[in-house]
Amino acid sequence: MGAKGQQGRKPRADVQRNRAALLEAAQRHFLRVGVGASLEAVAKEAGVGPATLYRHFPTREALLAAVLQTRSEELVARQEDIALLGDASEALRQWLRALEEYFSAFSGLPEPLMAAVREREPDNPLTLPCDELIATTDEYVRAAQLAGHARPSVKGYDLYLAAVSVAWIKGSGATDEESLDRLRALIESGYREQDGEE
Amino acid sequence: MGAKGQQGRKPRADVQRNRAALLEAAQRHFLRVGVGASLEAVAKEAGVGPATLYRHFPTREALLAAVLQTRSEELVARQEDIALLGDASEALRQWLRALEEYFSAFSGLPEPLMAAVREREPDNPLTLPCDELIATTDEYVRAAQLAGHARPSVKGYDLYLAAVSVAWIKGSGATDEESLDRLRALIESGYREQDGEE
């Protein structure tokens, strides 16, 4: 019980084309109407039948994970910029903002991301990337704590949750930038060590 | 443009019965499967046709608002208990917990509640109750600020958003009580005046 059969060396040309078309169509629809977009419409726009979509991506989460791949890579790239900062406090802050933007890529994205962490479902393709993001957040938090810029009681997962929350509120559209900024400030003064130099 | 026709004094007996049956069925389904429950199933369990449900509650939000009415009254009652406390800081804390529980009544409830505040839609029956809750939160925040227990920059809406967020995370099910408690603590130390007596 392992790989199914795609161990054959070269994927057929039409397979690659279909996959690419599906990913592009999916991204367009996710951008326009959110992660709940009609899969039938995605398939139609990609010029394939619905069954072909299911063959490539057996679940909506699988399609979503594939579309998010690009964004994840952007996050990694951004992580390198952040590492150049030196200042652990500023690095943590910027990482949280980057996380928030990532979660805001599509409307409704926070929902399946939270579901993916729910109960260690190894079949959910979103679980792995989420766990990585949580681990990375924890590293930034530890660094900030060592530098005396974050309370010792705070865990990386807490700030991960805070970032998802802000993204969810942003995505729900009920809130102006001002309120979001105040919410971010509230979170920040929530995890910051109070005797840090401002 | 005005009242439709229910200005007639006494609603017919079967109308009342249908309405009550619909509300009970809706509450059961919302409790079991969340606010996205099938309206067709609700109507069937209430023993009426789908069109009857639509006649009583033209939108899902209308049905939801009616079901929430009871919970809202419970919140008001709780508000009176809280007022007896005297301590503005503890009152605010307890109010936020009460809010969070209210938002957690059904899985998926935070979503339509946030949508209701989006853009002043006067036709959305959830907008009014939400605005009231926001106003009440603001009162608690002001009282705490006067007593020197909350930072002056914090607004009631900020803590309302924080409470919805916690409820959303709780409802998404991905998180144990410990993490939720740490998140609540983070929010609390985010709005608290740092020189308050602990």
Add this chain to the structure above:
DNA sequence: ACCTGAACACCGTTCAAGT
């Protein structure tokens, strides 16, 4: 091995017909 389109099931919403 991969694709296609038909097929089934489920649901939201409305409408013509009843009482």
Add this chain to the structure above:
DNA sequence: ACCTGAACACCGTTCAAGT
């Protein structure tokens, strides 16, 4: 005035048949 059930549209998902 209110109710009913049929009807339509849309979508997720699967399956038999093609190449």
